[in-house]
Amino acid sequence: MVSLSSESDSITVVKQAVGRAAACRVKSGMIIGLGTGSTTAFAIQYLGGFLRSGALSNIRGIPTSYQAAALARRYGIPLTTLDDIDHIDIAIDGADAVDPQKNLIKGGGAAHTQEKVVDSLAEMFIVVVDRSKVVDHLGVVPVPVEVLPFAVTPAMRAIQKLGGKPEIRMATSNKDGLVITDQGNIVLDVKFDRIDDPGELNRTLNTIPGVVDSGLLVYSCPMRSISPLEPRLF
Structure with missing residues (x-):
């Protein structure tokens, strides 16, 4: 039998790994859409770490919520706005459900309006989800x-x-x-x-x-x- 704490720890480890994998797609000079949610938070944390280590430079983030903006500032990611840029290279975001056609349900963090705007403008949209979010058809979650x-x-x-x-x-x-x-x-x-x-x-x-x-x-x-x-x- 697996304890609840063990299951929770395992999920956290996996989210960290996926957040890092998403952050590794970012290259110096890119403009990044920063989504809202627990897995995306790890990606933001890793981006800040890459900046501090010198592995990345000259990146700018477009936050999709106050929460994402606060995390980005905490980890030293410079921010910009949609008024000041003409493109987004990569958007990193999560989802509450994904069907086989990769249609999504978003909004668990009440930030889906901003997320949809930012994600739609990105040249590459990276969706980070754990296996529990993959469903046969939408409607499983509200x-x-x-x-x-x-x-x-x-x-x-x-x-x-x-x-x-x-x-x-x-x-x-x-x-x-x-x-x-x-x-x-x-x-x-x-x-x-x-x-x-x-x-x-x-x-x-x-x-x-x-x-x-x-x-x-x-x-x-x-x-x-x-x-x-x-x-x-x-």
């Missing part, structure tokens, strides 16, 4: 949907008509109240029994008045695998 506070109730009604079961995301641990995004909006976690056409659902959700963006990330071109490790990097 789809986060960012909504303007003013429009939460009508948006929930519209989503219900699509067959979704929306719930307002509440803060956990020692913090009470709603989860608020960096843009000051509300997150709905929407359960669908099965998502057979993620692209169409994404388009439909995003046409609901008051919806900022869904956590569905759909790609028409394949992402490449860069690691034979148990967690996959696409």
